[in-house]
Amino acid sequence: MNINKIFLAGSMASLMLITAGCSTLSGIFGPKSSSDSSGSGKKSAKTEAVLPRDREQIGSGEDLKTYTAEDIKKGVVKGDWAIETVNGKKVVGEKAPYLRFSPAEKMAYGNNGCNYLHGPYKYDSAEKTLSFGDMASTMMLCSIPGITDTEINQALAKVTTYDWKALDNEYYLYFYDAEGTEVMSLMHQNFDFLNGTWLVKNIDDTPINDPEMKMVIDVDEGKVHGNTGCNLYNGALEIDMEEANSISFSSIGVTRMACPDPNHETELLVALEEASTAKPISKDEVVLFDAQGKQVLRLVRTTDE
Numbered sequence: 001m002n003i004n005k006i007f008l009a010g011s012m013a014s015l016m017l018i019t020a021g022c023s024t025l026s027g028i029f030g031p032k033s034s035s036d037s038s039g040s041g042k043k044s045a046k047t048e049a050v051l052p053r054d055r056e057q058i059g060s061g062e063d064l065k066t067y068t069a070e071d072i073k074k075g076v077v078k079g080d081w082a083i084e085t086v087n088g089k090k091v092v093g094e095k096a097p098y099l100r101f102s103p104a105e106k107m108a109y110g111n112n113g114c115n116y117l118h119g120p121y122k123y124d125s126a127e128k129t130l131s132f133g134d135m136a137s138t139m140m141l142c143s144i145p146g147i148t149d150t151e152i153n154q155a156l157a158k159v160t161t162y163d164w165k166a167l168d169n170e171y172y173l174y175f176y177d178a179e180g181t182e183v184m185s186l187m188h189q190n191f192d193f194l195n196g197t198w199l200v201k202n203i204d205d206t207p208i209n210d211p212e213m214k215m216v217i218d219v220d221e222g223k224v225h226g227n228t229g230c231n232l233y234n235g236a237l238e239i240d241m242e243e244a245n246s247i248s249f250s251s252i253g254v255t256r257m258a259c260p261d262p263n264h265e266t267e268l269l270v271a272l273e274e275a276s277t278a279k280p281i282s283k284d285e286v287v288l289f290d291a292q293g294k295q296v297l298r299l300v301r302t303t304d305e
Helices: 003-008 069-074 149-158 265-274
Strands: 018-020 023-025 079-086 098-102 107-111 116-124 129-132 161-167 170-176 182-189 196-203 213-218 223-228 232-240 246-254 277-282 285-289 295-301
Touching: 069 161, 079 149, 129 161, 149 182, 196 265, 223 265, 246 265, 246 277, 265 295
Parallel strands: none
Antiparallel strands: 018 023, 079 098, 079 182, 098 107, 107 116, 116 129, 161 170, 170 182, 196 213, 196 295, 213 223, 223 232, 232 246, 277 285, 285 295
């Protein structure tokens, strides 16, 4: 869900104040909690918690979508981050917890596993200091045990320093309290490896020997275009920055030239629709998998447009 939609939603939750650790939480716009058929406003009971998968994509500004290796070296704190652990425990909640940092606003937004929250933050990359101001939160009832919204709120209130590292195509933030104890870890990803022009070398397990079948991917613009070997196509590339390696292609438009047999146009378009994750095999080779982890496309970098 786009964070702007949260703030613009017509039916907003009542604003309530809560206290989290050392911070006083006051007034946040957020979605209403789910109501039962009796209209009591209580959330329906759930029987099991969900692990942090399928996090809502909340990055809206172009400056927040890309987090580069240069940013991580400088210790920049911006963009969308999945909350992975709190006090050493894997997070579990009704929603997958996340934080979004907007340096231009000096604000952090997100969800603590149940409730939406936002508030100011400030950091100094040279000193590796980080702190959160008064964090506002909604007050929906939370029925799932595990890492609760209270634990996450309390952890944020304790943060005084941070550190960061890059690991393959994922970036990590670590938050520490005044005693130097890690209170939270967060994950972000870098999809720059997808940028460029690619030859399609395999669809599923079928080798493709067609120099015209290509993909051109622009991660920053969120676009893809290319040639099916017969027709031109273009569409959107969507990235879930909070689920490991997650991508999807949508709104694919194709020209309608008649294609000679044999051709693999249909198979390519189906593979694009099924693609769910992307992983680099090397700097010049990428494999796309479906939701079940089966290879649907193997791409090799080319300099030919």
